[in-house]
Amino acid sequence: MTATVVAAGFVGFEITWRADVFGGAPQASSAAQFGTVGINFRARKARTSEEWNAAVEELSCAVA
Protein backbone atom coordinates (compact mmCIF):
# COMPACT_ATOMS: atom_id res chain seq x y z
CA MET A 1 0.00 0.00 0.00
CA THR A 2 2.88 2.37 0.78
CA ALA A 3 4.18 2.12 -2.76
CA THR A 4 0.78 2.81 -4.31
CA VAL A 5 0.15 5.87 -2.14
CA VAL A 6 3.61 7.28 -2.88
CA ALA A 7 3.28 6.44 -6.57
CA ALA A 8 0.09 8.51 -6.70
CA GLY A 9 1.98 11.63 -5.64
CA PHE A 10 1.98 11.50 -1.85
CA VAL A 11 4.65 11.60 0.85
CA GLY A 12 4.63 10.85 4.56
CA PHE A 13 2.44 7.75 4.38
CA GLU A 14 1.67 6.41 7.84
CA ILE A 15 -0.80 3.82 9.15
CA THR A 16 -1.95 5.21 12.49
CA TRP A 17 -4.39 2.52 13.66
CA ARG A 18 -5.44 -1.02 12.85
CA ALA A 19 -8.08 -3.31 14.37
CA ASP A 20 -10.41 -6.17 13.63
CA VAL A 21 -13.55 -4.41 12.44
CA PHE A 22 -15.30 -7.41 10.86
CA GLY A 23 -15.39 -9.93 13.73
CA GLY A 24 -18.94 -10.68 14.88
CA ALA A 25 -20.63 -9.07 11.88
CA PRO A 26 -24.19 -10.31 11.24
CA GLN A 27 -23.24 -12.23 8.08
CA ALA A 28 -20.24 -14.43 7.42
CA SER A 29 -17.35 -12.57 5.84
CA SER A 30 -14.24 -13.53 3.91
CA ALA A 31 -12.31 -10.98 5.99
CA ALA A 32 -10.74 -13.53 8.33
CA GLN A 33 -9.76 -15.76 5.39
CA PHE A 34 -7.60 -12.95 4.03
CA GLY A 35 -6.42 -11.52 7.35
CA THR A 36 -8.35 -8.31 6.78
CA VAL A 37 -8.24 -5.52 9.35
CA GLY A 38 -9.56 -1.97 9.42
CA ILE A 39 -6.94 0.77 9.28
CA ASN A 40 -6.56 4.53 9.42
CA PHE A 41 -3.79 6.09 7.40
CA ARG A 42 -2.56 9.50 6.40
CA ALA A 43 -0.29 11.02 3.80
CA ARG A 44 0.34 14.42 2.28
CA LYS A 45 0.42 15.51 -1.35
CA ALA A 46 3.98 16.35 -2.29
CA ARG A 47 4.54 20.11 -2.50
CA THR A 48 7.06 19.82 -5.34
CA SER A 49 8.27 17.24 -7.83
CA GLU A 50 11.59 17.23 -5.97
CA GLU A 51 9.86 16.22 -2.73
CA TRP A 52 7.97 13.45 -4.54
CA ASN A 53 11.11 12.21 -6.31
CA ALA A 54 12.84 11.96 -2.95
CA ALA A 55 9.96 9.89 -1.56
CA VAL A 56 10.10 7.56 -4.58
CA GLU A 57 13.87 7.25 -4.16
CA GLU A 58 13.45 6.39 -0.48
CA LEU A 59 10.81 3.82 -1.39
CA SER A 60 13.07 2.25 -4.02
CA CYS A 61 15.89 1.96 -1.47
CA ALA A 62 13.51 0.33 1.02
CA VAL A 63 12.32 -2.19 -1.58
CA ALA A 64 15.89 -2.96 -2.67
Added chain:
Amino acid sequence: MTEISRSIPGTAQPVDGLDIDALRHAIQEEYSTVATTPEQGFHFHTGRPLARLLGYDDRWLDGVPEATIASFAGTGNPFAVGELQPGECVLDVGCGAGIDSIIAARMVAPGEVVGVDMTPAMLERARASARETGVTNLDLRLGFAEQLPVGDEWADVVISNGVMNLFPDKLAGLQEMARVLKPGGRLQIGDILVSKTVSQKDKRNVDLWKG
Protein backbone atom coordinates in the same frame (compact mmCIF):
# COMPACT_ATOMS: atom_id res chain seq x y z
CA MET B 1 3.29 10.59 -14.35
CA THR B 2 1.04 7.50 -14.57
CA GLU B 3 3.53 5.39 -16.51
CA ILE B 4 6.32 6.28 -14.09
CA SER B 5 4.02 5.65 -11.14
CA ARG B 6 2.92 2.24 -12.37
CA SER B 7 6.54 1.19 -12.75
CA ILE B 8 7.37 1.86 -9.10
CA PRO B 9 7.91 -1.54 -7.43
CA GLY B 10 5.03 -2.61 -5.23
CA THR B 11 2.45 -0.31 -6.83
CA ALA B 12 -1.02 -1.88 -7.14
CA GLN B 13 -1.88 -2.71 -10.73
CA PRO B 14 -5.34 -2.95 -12.33
CA VAL B 15 -6.76 -6.48 -12.15
CA ASP B 16 -6.67 -8.20 -15.54
CA GLY B 17 -10.05 -9.65 -16.47
CA LEU B 18 -12.02 -7.87 -13.75
CA ASP B 19 -15.45 -6.83 -15.03
CA ILE B 20 -15.51 -3.27 -13.73
CA ASP B 21 -19.12 -2.62 -14.75
CA ALA B 22 -20.24 -5.75 -12.93
CA LEU B 23 -18.20 -4.75 -9.89
CA ARG B 24 -19.69 -1.26 -9.80
CA HIS B 25 -23.19 -2.65 -10.24
CA ALA B 26 -22.68 -5.15 -7.41
CA ILE B 27 -21.32 -2.45 -5.10
CA GLN B 28 -24.19 -0.08 -5.94
CA GLU B 29 -26.69 -2.86 -5.28
CA GLU B 30 -25.08 -3.74 -1.94
CA TYR B 31 -24.89 -0.17 -0.71
CA SER B 32 -28.37 0.69 -1.94
CA THR B 33 -29.53 -2.03 0.43
CA VAL B 34 -27.41 -0.56 3.23
CA ALA B 35 -29.04 2.81 2.55
CA THR B 36 -32.61 1.59 2.46
CA THR B 37 -32.71 -1.41 4.83
CA PRO B 38 -29.66 -1.19 7.09
CA GLU B 39 -31.32 -3.36 9.72
CA GLN B 40 -31.07 -6.48 7.56
CA GLY B 41 -27.48 -7.21 8.60
CA PHE B 42 -24.39 -7.51 6.42
CA HIS B 43 -20.94 -9.07 6.40
CA PHE B 44 -19.70 -5.83 7.96
CA HIS B 45 -20.91 -3.91 10.99
CA THR B 46 -23.07 -0.84 10.55
CA GLY B 47 -24.61 2.02 12.45
CA ARG B 48 -23.95 3.52 15.86
CA PRO B 49 -22.24 0.41 17.31
CA LEU B 50 -19.76 0.52 14.43
CA ALA B 51 -19.18 4.25 14.91
CA ARG B 52 -18.32 3.61 18.57
CA LEU B 53 -16.05 0.70 17.62
CA LEU B 54 -14.17 3.04 15.29
CA GLY B 55 -13.76 5.74 17.92
CA TYR B 56 -16.36 8.24 16.79
CA ASP B 57 -17.28 10.73 19.49
CA ASP B 58 -21.01 10.48 20.26
CA ARG B 59 -21.17 14.30 20.11
CA TRP B 60 -20.22 14.18 16.43
CA LEU B 61 -23.47 12.32 15.76
CA ASP B 62 -25.73 14.73 17.67
CA GLY B 63 -28.62 15.77 15.45
CA VAL B 64 -27.77 13.32 12.67
CA PRO B 65 -30.92 11.35 11.77
CA GLU B 66 -30.89 7.84 13.22
CA ALA B 67 -31.77 6.39 9.81
CA THR B 68 -28.56 7.90 8.47
CA ILE B 69 -26.45 6.70 11.37
CA ALA B 70 -27.92 3.23 10.82
CA SER B 71 -26.52 3.24 7.26
CA PHE B 72 -22.98 4.08 8.39
CA ALA B 73 -20.60 1.43 7.04
CA GLY B 74 -17.04 2.73 7.50
CA THR B 75 -13.96 0.69 8.34
CA GLY B 76 -11.94 3.40 10.07
CA ASN B 77 -12.03 6.96 11.36
CA PRO B 78 -10.61 9.72 9.15
CA PHE B 79 -11.03 12.26 11.96
CA ALA B 80 -8.75 10.29 14.28
CA VAL B 81 -5.90 10.77 11.81
CA GLY B 82 -5.77 14.55 12.03
CA GLU B 83 -7.96 17.49 13.01
CA LEU B 84 -9.91 19.45 10.45
CA GLN B 85 -9.69 23.22 10.82
CA PRO B 86 -12.39 25.90 10.36
CA GLY B 87 -12.22 27.37 6.87
CA GLU B 88 -10.74 24.29 5.21
CA CYS B 89 -12.15 22.69 2.04
CA VAL B 90 -12.74 18.96 2.42
CA LEU B 91 -13.61 16.28 -0.13
CA ASP B 92 -15.27 13.08 1.13
CA VAL B 93 -14.74 10.34 -1.47
CA GLY B 94 -17.47 7.69 -1.30
CA CYS B 95 -19.51 9.69 1.20
CA GLY B 96 -22.28 7.09 1.45
CA ALA B 97 -25.12 8.16 3.74
CA GLY B 98 -23.20 11.32 4.55
CA ILE B 99 -22.18 10.93 8.18
CA ASP B 100 -18.52 11.81 7.64
CA SER B 101 -19.46 14.66 5.30
CA ILE B 102 -21.79 16.15 7.90
CA ILE B 103 -19.21 15.77 10.68
CA ALA B 104 -16.60 17.41 8.46
CA ALA B 105 -18.98 20.22 7.46
CA ARG B 106 -19.53 21.10 11.10
CA MET B 107 -15.80 20.97 11.86
CA VAL B 108 -14.68 23.21 8.99
CA ALA B 109 -17.56 25.74 8.83
CA PRO B 110 -17.42 28.28 7.26
CA GLY B 111 -15.23 26.10 5.06
CA GLU B 112 -16.80 23.84 2.47
CA VAL B 113 -17.28 20.10 2.08
CA VAL B 114 -18.02 18.17 -1.09
CA GLY B 115 -19.23 14.58 -0.75
CA VAL B 116 -19.06 12.28 -3.78
CA ASP B 117 -20.70 8.88 -4.13
CA MET B 118 -21.56 6.61 -7.07
CA THR B 119 -24.70 5.12 -5.47
CA PRO B 120 -27.82 7.27 -6.02
CA ALA B 121 -29.69 5.75 -3.04
CA MET B 122 -26.84 6.66 -0.71
CA LEU B 123 -26.69 10.21 -2.09
CA GLU B 124 -30.43 10.56 -1.60
CA ARG B 125 -29.99 9.50 2.04
CA ALA B 126 -27.06 11.90 2.44
CA ARG B 127 -28.99 14.85 0.98
CA ALA B 128 -31.93 14.21 3.29
CA SER B 129 -29.52 14.04 6.22
CA ALA B 130 -27.86 17.31 5.27
CA ARG B 131 -31.27 19.02 5.08
CA GLU B 132 -32.37 17.59 8.44
CA THR B 133 -29.16 18.56 10.22
CA GLY B 134 -29.20 22.04 8.68
CA VAL B 135 -25.65 22.08 7.35
CA THR B 136 -25.36 24.57 4.51
CA ASN B 137 -21.70 24.14 3.59
CA LEU B 138 -22.04 20.63 2.17
CA ASP B 139 -22.47 19.85 -1.52
CA LEU B 140 -23.25 16.23 -2.46
CA ARG B 141 -22.39 15.06 -5.97
CA LEU B 142 -22.82 11.87 -7.98
CA GLY B 143 -19.56 10.53 -9.36
CA PHE B 144 -16.87 7.90 -9.46
CA ALA B 145 -13.69 8.02 -7.42
CA GLU B 146 -11.61 7.67 -10.57
CA GLN B 147 -13.30 10.75 -12.13
CA LEU B 148 -14.04 13.06 -9.22
CA PRO B 149 -16.40 15.96 -10.07
CA VAL B 150 -14.13 18.47 -8.35
CA GLY B 151 -11.60 20.94 -9.76
CA ASP B 152 -7.82 20.69 -9.54
CA GLU B 153 -6.22 21.66 -6.21
CA TRP B 154 -9.54 22.56 -4.58
CA ALA B 155 -9.22 20.57 -1.35
CA ASP B 156 -7.12 21.07 1.75
CA VAL B 157 -8.07 17.58 2.93
CA VAL B 158 -9.43 14.44 1.27
CA ILE B 159 -11.18 11.98 3.55
CA SER B 160 -12.62 8.58 2.73
CA ASN B 161 -13.85 5.67 4.81
CA GLY B 162 -14.15 2.04 3.73
CA VAL B 163 -14.13 2.93 0.06
CA MET B 164 -10.60 2.77 -1.33
CA ASN B 165 -10.58 -1.03 -1.14
CA LEU B 166 -13.45 -0.98 -3.65
CA PHE B 167 -11.47 0.97 -6.27
CA PRO B 168 -10.86 -1.36 -9.22
CA ASP B 169 -7.72 0.69 -9.99
CA LYS B 170 -6.28 1.92 -6.70
CA LEU B 171 -3.50 3.98 -8.23
CA ALA B 172 -5.97 5.81 -10.49
CA GLY B 173 -8.24 6.56 -7.53
CA LEU B 174 -5.36 7.87 -5.43
CA GLN B 175 -4.08 9.96 -8.32
CA GLU B 176 -7.51 11.58 -8.56
CA MET B 177 -7.33 12.39 -4.87
CA ALA B 178 -3.90 13.92 -5.45
CA ARG B 179 -5.25 15.96 -8.38
CA VAL B 180 -7.96 17.63 -6.30
CA LEU B 181 -5.66 18.30 -3.31
CA LYS B 182 -3.65 21.47 -2.96
CA PRO B 183 0.12 20.95 -2.76
CA GLY B 184 0.80 19.80 0.78
CA GLY B 185 -2.88 18.83 1.19
CA ARG B 186 -3.72 15.98 3.54
CA LEU B 187 -5.09 12.52 2.87
CA GLN B 188 -6.96 11.08 5.89
CA ILE B 189 -8.35 7.66 5.16
CA GLY B 190 -10.10 4.80 6.89
CA ASP B 191 -9.85 1.58 4.89
CA ILE B 192 -8.85 -2.06 5.16
CA LEU B 193 -5.59 -3.91 4.89
CA VAL B 194 -5.38 -7.48 3.63
CA SER B 195 -2.40 -9.32 5.09
CA LYS B 196 -2.64 -12.51 3.03
CA THR B 197 -1.93 -12.85 -0.65
CA VAL B 198 -5.04 -12.71 -2.84
CA SER B 199 -4.85 -14.77 -6.03
CA GLN B 200 -5.62 -13.25 -9.43
CA LYS B 201 -8.64 -15.56 -9.63
CA ASP B 202 -9.96 -14.23 -6.34
CA LYS B 203 -9.26 -10.65 -7.44
CA ARG B 204 -11.62 -11.25 -10.38
CA ASN B 205 -14.34 -12.60 -8.08
CA VAL B 206 -16.82 -9.75 -7.65
CA ASP B 207 -18.47 -11.46 -4.66
CA LEU B 208 -15.18 -11.34 -2.73
CA TRP B 209 -14.87 -7.59 -3.40
CA LYS B 210 -18.16 -7.14 -1.55
CA GLY B 211 -17.09 -9.25 1.41
